[in-house]
Amino acid sequence: MLNFLNKTRQLLYPNVRNLSHTLTACQSNVTAESTTAATNNAASPKPALILPQNYAEYAPVNRNTARQAWIENVDAVAERKVGLMELHPDVFAAQPRVDIIQENIEWQRKYRYVSxxxxxxxxxxxxxxxxxxxxxxxxxxxxxxxxxxxxxxxxxxxxxxxxxxHFYMLPFYKRVLGLTSTLSVKLAQDDLHIIENVEIPTRDAQFIKDLIQERNWGPSVLIIDKQDIFPENICYATDTLGYVNLMPAFGLNVYSMLKHDTLVLTVDAVKHLEERLLFQLHRNDASSKGAKFKLDQV
Incomplete structure (x- = not known):
């Protein structure tokens, strides 16, 4: 029986004297292949990030007006496209009502003015x-x-x-349409940019200056993030730059968007703005929001 097994082993593995050597060689090959694959994956760049739009909850009025925007990096001065994001047409492709934008500007200029x-x-x-x-x-x-x-x-x-x-309250949906109109105008004029996040590698103000010059972001920039607490580096970097301002998404307004030449949104801010504006545009109790404004209303 032992002779039969030895003969079988020699027929199957003529160049290997022992089966344990064969197993060791196979394991070594597998380890080498896995190491090579890991090295190749680390060396190869990340695949492009594509964020499609979900139309299941809020269907757009016109699907043909869908918009897309590149997602840019902020970890280096050199521009690199890291992904593509689809924007909801009801928010970023709305009909630009210049009259409503002007009413929003007058409202914001007057409600803070005290004679x-x-x-x-x-x-x-x-x-x-x-x-x-x-x-x-x-x-x-x-x-x-x-x-x-x-x-x-x-x-x-x-x-x-x-x-x-001189305080007065603009009707609710004029405020909502003012935001959608201004966002649509900014995107149409190529003054709206989307970035991954606001995590910059240094707190040096020169990095922001070089970034703005490299990306052609214009003389004044408004950076919007979802949260109201920004990372330490970008706060220090923009502290001495009067033409670069930071703002949370819940504070976004028409006057600030038009005051700055370039509007920079993070991916989280875009999703948050779309969620809130689409909810207001499709809410069931929209008629109640058109009532006369009261100071004690919630």
């Missing part, structure tokens, strides 16, 4: 306590004070009284 112009009434002007002349007997007009609005140096009637607020 300090102030005039004094006849009761507040200094002097004029006694009656200037008797009521009767002198043939003169009847006056009770020289600080009457009829006298020089007297009080002012119906003059401005400070502080005067």
């Amino acid at each position: 300090m112009a102030h005039t004094k009434t006849r009761a507040e002007v200094r002097g004029g306590g006694r009656k200037p002349w008797p009521q009767k007997g002198m043939g003169r007009a009847r006056h009770g004070s020289i600080r009457s609005p009829l006298f020089k140096g007297g009080g002012v009637v119906h003059g401005p009284r400070s502080p005067t607020s």
Whole structure:
């Protein structure tokens, strides 16, 4: 029986004297192949990241107006496309209502303005306590004070009284359409860029300057992220640059987008904005949001 097994082994493995050597050689080959594959995977670049749009929940009004944007890197000054993102057409391909954008701008400029112009009434002007002349007997007009609005140096009637607020609330859906119109205009004018995140490798302001110059981002940049707490490096890098500002997604507004030449959004910020704006555009109680604004409304 042993002779038969030896003969069989020699027929199957004529160049190997022992079967254990064969197993060791096979294991060595497998290990070498796995190591080579791991090295090749590490050397080869990552595949492009493609983020398709999910139309299951909110179907677009016009599917032909779908938009796509490149996802750029921020880990180096040299530009590199790391992926492609599909944008929802109801948010980034809306009809640009210039009239609504202008109404949003006027609303934002006026609600923060308080007029300090102030005039004094006849009761507040200094002097004029006694009656200037008797009521009767002198043939003169009847006056009770020289600080009457009829006298020089007297009080002012119906003059401005400070502080005067110019606050008013724009209708809800004009605010929503203002955001979608401005985002669509920024994308159409190639002034909207999408980045992976806001994790830059250094806190040096020169890195941001070189990044803006290399990418042609314009003289002023607004960087938007989903969270309101930004990484330490980008906070230090943009602290001394007055033309680069950071803003969380919940603070995005029409005035700030038009004030800056370039709008830079992270991937998380784009998803968050699409989620919130699409919810407002398709909510069931939209009629209740069109009611008159009240200060105590939630």
